[in-house]
Amino acid sequence: MATFIHMDVPTDNVERAKEFYAGLFGWKFEKPFPDMDYYLYETEGINGEEGVRGGMGLRGDPGQRITGYIGVPSVDEYIDKIKDAGGQTMNKMAVPGWGYLAICVDTEGNVFGIWEDNKDAK
Known part of the structure; x- marks a missing residue:
């Protein structure tokens, strides 16, 4: 979970x-x-x-x-899931050597982030 x-x-x-x-x-x-x-x-x-x-x-x-960040296995996968569920997302951003993130908005207007650990992020 x-x-x-x-x-x-x-x-x-x-x-x-x-x-x-x-x-x-x-x-x-x-x-x-x-x-x-x-x-x-x-x-x-x-x-x-x-x-x-x-x-x-x-x-x-x-x-x-x-802003709270939720850990996910794949930012790309969850960007699609969030949009399908009625939320909004910005494009994925790399934090070089650490991972990827995206800022999102839920159906109630709350901002949150998703985070994927990935030491190869560029």
């Missing part, structure tokens, strides 16, 4: 947001891309189990909000 695997948190001030979430919830941050002001974070559940992971970077546009 597909589930949420990544939450992308847009910020106006990355350092301020990191301090907020780390101090409040104990999130741990790492910076995988030296040339980008973007961080990956790890969370834990109430009982210490691994929680949803995510990313945090600068807000792309004023209306950008937190």
Whole structure:
């Protein structure tokens, strides 16, 4: 069953947001891309189990909000499924060396993303 695997948190001030979430919830941050002001974070559940992971970077546009990503085996396959179910999608985008994503809108106007792990993504 597909589930949420990544939450992308847009910020106006990355350092301020990191301090907020780390101090409040104990999130741990790492910076995988030296040339980008973007961080990956790890969370834990109430009982210490691994929680949803995510990313945090600068807000792309004023209306950008937190976006949840659902892990799927194939972005191409799910783009078709989402459209057939009445949703909308944008084109697939590569995150080189990591995988593919597409931003989608469900039948109720909610934005979400789909993600496919693929180290060969270009």
